[in-house]
Amino acid sequence: MPALTFNKVSKTFGDHTVINAFNADIHDGEFLVLLGPSGCGKSTLLRMIAGLSDITSGDLLFDGSVANDWEPKKRGVAFVFQTYALYPHMTVRENIAFPLVMDAFRKWYHLPIVNIVARHRLMKRADIAERTLGIARQLELEPLLDRRPASLSGGQRQRVALARALVRNPDLYLLDEPLSNLDAKLRTQMRSEISALHHKVGKTFVYVTHDQVEAMTMATRIIVMNKGIVQQVDTPDEIYDHPANTFVARFVGSPPMNLIPASVGNDALQLSGKLAVDHAAPLPSRRHMTFGVRPEKLTLHPAGEGRLPAQVAVVERLGAETVIGCRLMTGEENNDQRLLEHDLVFVRVSGNPKVRIGELCSLDYQAGDVLWFDIDSGDRIFPGQE
Amino acid sequence: MSASGLRSRSGLVKLLPYAFILPPMIYLMVFMFWPLSRQMYMSLTNTRIVNPNRGRFIGLGNYERLIEDPAFYVSLKATLVYTVLTVIIGVALGVVAALAIDRPFKGRAVARAILLFGWAVPGVAASLIWLWMYNERSGVFNRITELLGLGRFSWLTSTDYALGSVLAVTVWQVAPFVMLVVLAALQSVPQEVREAARIDGADGISTFRAVTLPHIRPSIQLAALLVAVWSIRRFDIIYLLTGGGPLGSTSTLVVKLRQTAFEGHELGMASAYGAVGLALALMVAAIHYTAEQRRMKRMSR
């Protein structure tokens, strides 16, 4: 069973760099999620693991052996495509059995016409028929075995694609946005089914998605990518609590982390250039940076009680909790309290507080919950360790 | 992304496309391009049918003879006239037919099928029918002209009518093809655009000029190219209807080629005729491509 190692792996098409060189490991038995917005290179990376796309430079190691040139079959992988890629002209049974039939093919079976006979006979071979049926039962596909993919619903096709991946009992499962074509309800259900499947088979899963909820709920570890650059490789908790940069901070979590431009002058913190705040903790030793805090780490108070005066702009009531979008104001106590110009600051509170849009309020935070980022590069900075 | 994703990984895989492309290419090389290049070479030799593999190199001798031979100019003229007229009449009739049956009416399917007959009938069969219709004594055309008091015509044996008669059969064959190509283009004219033009107050003719014509023009041009190239290549019906006569008035380069080769036994000379024919066909194709490129540029602007 493979542990994968990426050793300065990169990918270019002509002059265009799709994936910048990076290092990473995927451990045996892990559920690794490749997370990023569309076009970030995550699918290409998955295809490189499968052997469908070549590696421009660097090495991809399967259990320590360089596998750059290995044929897909040598890698022992199963691939679940976003579009499922079922064979439209074959029944569900033939689809599921296809990998087994191919494994049982001798060289000369591939001759035209011979292949039709050979496939027909192998479909009937006891071990192949039983294995196919077993997998179909496991995924509740038995009644559909003689239907063709065109007559199945999206969820059923998804199961057939999974069954076809499972049937050969591979060591490595590669899944490319397998849930993106399903409706929201089915997606939640399939999410837990795939997680359960992972626990059951205990093999390595590499799962591509742009949906941070899928990533957070399913992954044992996440690789976050953006524009072909690996941003962070870590567990979901670490990625959420300690994002490596502003991209990760914003991409993971909903609503995203609040990022407010900040400056330090005379040992005092100023947010958005105007709002002076008594931070009561060590500040980074530089003039400009980004101040980040998760919405649930902010607290909502009546006007004047918190350190950050604000005005309510948006209220999203979700039942168990409420997300409130606020606009920060300058702290000066005069009549025209000007609203500071930047993105809304979100605060997440439990329950259903009585706030109205336009109402004045204030926010507060604990210094330990604040993350600092470089204003230009977006990279995380650590006060006192610079 | 996927296209290049399927591409090579190692040296062996790089050869994979060639495993697919080589058999057909080898085939074409052996049975098309090797003979073609031999033909081109043969035009520089004095090969005769009695010694097909042992011609002597005589440089441009055949072409010199060609230039001095009045028969060559007759043949060249016949080819050009035949090609140009086929394109003009065939394309015009094809476009008219396509426009006429574009919109649905009762019996459209039947009309459409009948309009395609000329295209679907094999060339040899077409020649036999028309030969009979052109028959001087008992053919239907002369019966009609006699009834009209015009007397009989030597449709295929008079230098006045032979080319026109051959042309009629050709048009009967190619106009339906043009019609199909144009119909396909017409059916892809977005209906909303046509309606929008209507609503903007355009009448039928200006709608046609502003919306329909620009949309189908590339198809018409493409059809014209194919019809032109086919006219240069066409052998069967000309050979069967007139055999190139009378007095060479219908002997296009291709007909002349075969006659020179298999009746005159001069393979070298025949090849020279062929080379001129090929040059004509390539010129037509080149004109088409230049026009196409220009159109593409204009569209991307």
Next chain:
Amino acid sequence: MMTPRKLAVKALRYTLIGILVVLAGFPVYWMAATALNVNSQLYGTGQVAWPQLQHLPDLVTELGNVPIGRWLFNTLLIASGGTVLSLTLGALAGYALSRFKFHGRGLVGFLLFMTQVVPEALILVPLYAMFITFGLLNSLWGLILANVGFSLPVACFVLKGAMDAVPYEIEESAIIDNCPRFSVLTMIILPLIMPSIAAAAVVSFFAGWNEFLFASTFLMDRTLWPASVGLASFVGQYETPMSAVLGAALVFSTPAIVFFLLIQRKIVAGLTAGAVKG
């Protein structure tokens, strides 16, 4: 209510369609009418202008005197052999052009386009010399090999167009499932484009069915003649009754008409694709 102008336009349109239909349909109608006439009428008093079904037995008898069955059988062999060869080679070329980028791809496209421009007559003589050398003269095999050069590119363009529409992922899925490339083509791609294969087959089949120039040059033996050469031998020969000649022509034409009408759109797509993408 229609305005008088609209009515006039409509009348004009139907008249035009009527004229065109008559012009296009008359020769075929006349072929049928002549075939079902008694020969004495044809040259004598004048032929009856409509088909006379009561003469059908006479026609059958007359056709029995020409080896039309033999000729059609030869035509069938030539057309079928050419179809198998041109589909096989066309599928390989179409797959390579549809799925791979490789050095020489442009050259391949150009060569395929050239085949649509080169007059058949141009390679007639060299092929003749070549067939003498290899004993392929006066053989159906030689004729098939010569014909396929011209039908292969059309088959290739039709099949390539259909393959372009098959998603890559299905193919990649098969590769992951341990299916070699050649079998991806034969077991996955080709079954998915059956309608286009049928179209390419019809195009290739009737290219062979209709072919005349090569057949009349390469086949000397009367018993090897296909129907096109056999029918052409009636030209300028007056022993065979005209009703039998055109009856045979009708028998020869009917399959072509039926199949051309059935898949007209695909044929047009194939013929035009080559000229556009070449």
